[in-house]
Amino acid sequence: MENPGGNQTPIVELILVGFENDPELQPLLFLLFLVIYLVAVAGNLLIVVLVVADRHLHTPMYYFLANLSAVEICSVSTSLPRLIGSLATGDRTISLQNCYVQFHFGVIFSTTQCHLLTAMCIDRYLAICHPLRYPALMNGRVCCHMVAWAWIIAISYSIMLEMLILQLTFCGPKEFDHLVCDFSATNSFCGRADKLSIGTNYVSIILMFMNFLLSLASYTCIIISILRIRSSTGRQKAFSTCSSQLIVVTVFNVCVIINYVVPVFRPPPLQYKLLSVLNGIVIPLINPFLYSLRNKEVSQALRTATEKLAAFRHRHRV
């Protein structure tokens, strides 16, 4: 890193090094990420469309799910298209401005995702542990507020980071051994970088940890009350409404833990890069499948929708 804070020309472009070492791997990775991106977008879009279109799914639980799917679409769309493009063309540069934009939207979407998952846990907790009071506690208005707050907190967090970053200069290195502009980009700032690392690391760890504790508490209560249900069909029914979500929440928290713990062990760069990308795509990818395959109401809605579509086609052909 040469002369930070000196009179050198400011860096306006970054090089995301990516998978430089393996030119033969490039087409394969291009295909892989392209397929992942298309599947994630299509699957989540399907969930949003189903929830909006099917009256049976107009409940807080599915509103949260549709909102989560919408966030997942935005989230993969901030990180993957540039990566796919650069795997296709071999052009690894990204302007500093684009890197900022990618970083900020990434922060907003991942924070919102985290809050929505917690909101979904709280929703299931109320539904299963306080079934009689549930309709009063969780109505459309409350649901709307929770969704709104998930966004408000995420956007204010990102604005706070922005204000910290604006006081700093980017001093490189210009080569940035990563696939996307995410939190690791914040190591490349100089000036009052200590403030920034407080802003990024501590606040995000606190936010994540609070969400983690809330989800853990909700699920502990849920599991305890499910175990107390005497009839086995009742137990199964209660469990089936939250098992998909339990998997998503667990995977999410494992990803977060991996994201914070793995760097400590200084893994080989390629593995670490893959892992950090995986973190952003694993939930968008599994979410639609978990909900559509394991959830009776969603698969019923899907069946109704395909039947309607088939009938529509048939009518127009005859």
Ligand SMILES: *[C@@H]1O[C@H](CO)[C@@H](O)[C@H](O)[C@H]1NC(C)=O
């Ligand atoms: C998100 O949640 C709001 C409020 O509950 C709901 O009205 C809206 O339909 C949801 N968004 C989607 C895409 O379903």
